[in-house]
């Protein structure tokens with residue numbers, strides 16, 4: 448069952464990340480990103496090979512459901528943490544985030560909150576990445592400038608390989624509708640995107656299933 452697998456690996460990833468983050472602090476962009484590389488190596492070396500439980504095609508994929516553990520909310524620091532999993536299921540040839548494609552899942556965040564996305568590529572076959580982009584049509588065919596500083600994962604273009612992780616952390620300081628988009632050429636346009644809404648009127652983050660379709 449994918450959600451059990453997610454919880455297990457996520458917990459391991461967080462533990463492995465902590466020492467790097469504490470030691471490195473929040474320096475320049477370059478420093479943060481290079482530390483992330485170190486984290487990935489550490490996780491890859493230290494973690495046991497993942498057990499991939501995945502449906503083989505759309506027909507066999509389980510019905511999409513929101514796992515409450517994907518979202519953690521800290522109302523004191525106004526920080527929302529989201530477990531963003533590329534290729535969680537076999538849906539759309541694994542071109543999905545958390546088992547959703549074409550905007551079928553929407554993360555809503557209050558304006559001004561800090562957003563942390565723990566990205567992990569669960570796909571055993573393809574590399575993936577993620578960035579926050581404008582809600583545009585037609586969809587980009589590859590990486591574009593993110594709408595918030597640092598709102599992208601390492602190797603946007605090439606993607607991160609199976610079970611690699613990276614964190615993106617940014618302040619949602621502009622209200623509106625955005626896409627959480629895979630930057631690997633062709634993936635986003637093929638449906639590998641979900642939604643991020645930044646709302647000036649809501650006080651609590653939420654993660655809900657939304658109608659899938661073109662932006």
Ligand SMILES: [Cu+2]
Pocket residue numbers: 533542574575576606629630631634635639
């Ligand atoms: Cu992708």
